[in-house]
Amino acid sequence: MADEPQGAKLDTEAPRCDCRVVHKDRVERAIARAPLPEELREAGELFKLFADPGRLRILAALAEGELCVCDLSAVLGSGQSAVSHQLALLRTARLVKNRREGKTVYYALDDEHVKEILRVGLEHIAERTASS
Amino acid sequence: MADEPQGAKLDTEAPRCDCRVVHKDRVERAIARAPLPEELREAGELFKLFADPGRLRILAALAEGELCVCDLSAVLGSGQSAVSHQLALLRTARLVKNRREGKTVYYALDDEHVKEILRVGLEHIAERTASS
DNA sequence: TGAACATATGAACATATATTCATATAATAC
DNA sequence: GTATTATATGAATATATGTTCATATGTTCA
Numbered sequence: 054m055a056d057e058p059q060g061a062k063l064d065t066e067a068p069r070c071d072c073r074v075v076h077k078d079r080v081e082r083a084i085a086r087a088p089l090p091e092e093l094r095e096a097g098e099l100f101k102l103f104a105d106p107g108r109l110r111i112l113a114a115l116a117e118g119e120l121c122v123c124d125l126s127a128v129l130g131s132g133q134s135a136v137s138h139q140l141a142l143l144r145t146a147r148l149v150k151n152r153r154e155g156k157t158v159y160y161a162l163d164d165e166h167v168k169e170i171l172r173v174g175l176e177h178i179a180e181r182t183a184s185s
Numbered sequence: 186m187a188d189e190p191q192g193a194k195l196d197t198e199a200p201r202c203d204c205r206v207v208h209k210d211r212v213e214r215a216i217a218r219a220p221l222p223e224e225l226r227e228a229g230e231l232f233k234l235f236a237d238p239g240r241l242r243i244l245a246a247l248a249e250g251e252l253c254v255c256d257l258s259a260v261l262g263s264g265q266s267a268v269s270h271q272l273a274l275l276r277t278a279r280l281v282k283n284r285r286e287g288k289t290v291y292y293a294l295d296d297e298h299v300k301e302i303l304r305v306g307l308e309h310i311a312e313r314t315a316s317s
Numbered sequence: 318t319g320a321a322c323a324t325a326t327g328a329a330c331a332t333a334t335a336t337t338c339a340t341a342t343a344a345t346a347c
Numbered sequence: 348g349t350a351t352t353a354t355a356t357g358a359a360t361a362t363a364t365g366t367t368c369a370t371a372t373g374t375t376c377a
Contacts, residue, residue: 072254072255072258072265072352072353072354073255073352073353074255074256074259075253075255075256075289075353076252076253076256079249079250079251079252079256080252080256080259080260082249082250083245083246083249083250083252083256083260084260086245086249087242087245087246087260088241088242088245088307090238092307092310092311093238093241093242093245094238095310095314096235096238096241096303096306096307096309096310097235097236097237097238097241098236099306099309099310100232100233100235100236100241100306101232101233101236101364103228103229103232103235103236104229104230104232104233104235104236105229105364105365106222106225106226106228106229107365109220109225109228109229109232110219110220110225113215113218113219113220113225114215114219117211117214117215117218118211118214118215119211120208120211120212120215121207121208121323121324122204122323122324122325123204123205123206123207123323123324124206124207124208124211124212124215126204127206127212128212128215128216128219131366132366132367133204133323133324133325134324134325134326134366134367134368134369135365135366135367136324137324137325137326138325138326138365138366139365140324140325141325141326147313153324153373153374155323155374155375156321156322156323156324156373156374156375157207157323157324157374158323158324158325164309166305166308166309166312169305170302170305170306170309171228173298173301173302173305174228174231174232174302175220175224175228176298177228177231177296177298177302178224178227178228178231179224180298181279182227204322204323204324205322205323207323233334237334237335239335253353253354254353254354254355255353255354263336264336264337265353265354265355266336266337266338266339266354266355266356267335267336267337268354269354269355269356270335270336270355270356271335272354272355273355273356285343285344285354287344287345287353288343288344288345288351288352288353288354289344289352289353289354290353290354290355
């Protein structure tokens with residue numbers, strides 16, 4: 054808990070911070086156990102897709118079953134173009150898949166984790182709201 | 186699966202979409218079961234905090250134990266100011282808490298869901314990487 | 318073939334976000 | 348008190364993101 058001897062040549066990489074690293078052991082452990090930068094980057098991209106109410110609503114709706122773009126547009130109350138753009142993002146990330154049936158394109162979830170991520174996020178909100 | 190009779194006055198709200206609602210039943214069910222707009226908004230805000238590699242790294246590091254700002258700066262390899270700004274966001278959302286000990290401020294996770302959300306997200310990345 | 322419909326997509330624009338710089342606050346040592 | 352260290356924060360800037368508009372693609376029907 055107390056201060057480390059300071060002269061230590063740790064610096065752990067570059068002189069990126071204007072303060073001295075206070076806890077060499079903790080820092081090294083955190084770096085050692087941290088997920089790879091690439092994993093963090095990709096996880097960030099994933100969470101970004103969940104970081105919009107419209108997309109969340111799309112995903113929640115699809116969790117109940119397949120819907121076409123027009124249905125989704127009605128559910129969201131937003132324009133077809135906006136929905137298509139959002140769906141394109143979700144499709145690129147393989148969170149949803151689509152199939153065409155005549156003029157209509159049906160979308161469905163394409164990833165088992167989607168429901169779980171939704172659940173955890175909404176659970177958090179519910180509990181926070183309850184306890185605050 | 187086929188088209189509905191079209192004259193139906195559903196419109197489910199406003200003429201927000203240029204196409205006709207194709208599946209009235211599905212749309213109504215989706216709307217009925219959807220989380221409240223407010224919940225979706227807040228969940229979006231939550232996921233936004235996980236939507237940045239730097240913040241993910243902060244959260245992952247704190248999952249291993251308490252760290253001070255300077256430690257985090259070293260772990261991330263980014264400047265103290267940037268880290269403080271990120272911590273302010275996480276603090277506002279009550280995902281982390283802090284305590285002061287002299288000049289040093291220690292941060293720690295303040296929410297049981299953080300680890301779970303991190304886990305689910307990273308799990309998704311790992312499995313996707315494995316199967317793609 | 319052409320008209321109507323469902324969806325997709327590029328460009329433009331407005332807003333949000335992350336970082337940096339400069340500076341403020343808080344605590345300790347002298 | 349002043350100097351030093353650790354952290355916080357406002358302003359500015361560059362980048363990212365979401366929506367809209369216009370238009371393109373693909374399908375069905377007459």
